[in-house]
Amino acid sequence: xxxRASLPGADExxxxxxxxxxxxxxxxxxxxxxxxDEAGAESRDRxxxxxQRHEEKITIYCTPEELTDLENARLLLRRxxxxxxxxxxxxxxALAQVLSxxxxxxxxxxxxxxxSSR
Numbered sequence: 288x289x290x291r292a293s294l295p296g297a298d299e300x301x302x303x304x305x306x307x308x309x310x311x312x313x314x315x316x317x318x319x320x321x322x323x324d325e326a327g328a329e330s331r332d333r334x335x336x337x338x339q340r341h342e343e344k345i346t347i348y349c350t351p352e353e354l355t356d357l358e359n360a361r362l363l364l365r366r367x368x369x370x371x372x373x374x375x376x377x378x379x380x381a382l383a384q385v386l387s388x389x390x391x392x393x394x395x396x397x398x399x400x401x402x403s404s405r
Contacts, residue, residue: 333387 349357361377364370372380389396 332391333383 357374357377361372361374364372364377385396385398389398393399
């Protein structure tokens with residue numbers, strides 16, 4: 288009779304995989320220093336949380352076409368760039384990028400332009 292298979296424990300499954308512990312968006316309630324100016328914009332770029340356990344959850348509704356586009360983007364990343372991500376991580380990466388651009392560029396951000404034109 289064979290022994291049981293060795294499986295990872297909960298600590299291993301939910302470990303933080305980021306090398307830099309400072310990654311992620313600002314902590315809750317964190318405020319920008321009063322002297323914060325555009326010169327430090329590069330250092331303020333948001334970094335997505337990556338592969339870690341997430342406590343917060345949101346639900347979004349999208350059209351079938353938008354969901355297909357998201358899935359196609361995921362498959363394209365896998366096929367052409369050998370980057371394997373799930374849809375949640377893909378959305379978190381895109382969100383971090385858009386919010387960073389909004390903070391950096393303000394009224395010139397693509398998000399502002401797209402939402403203003405509708």
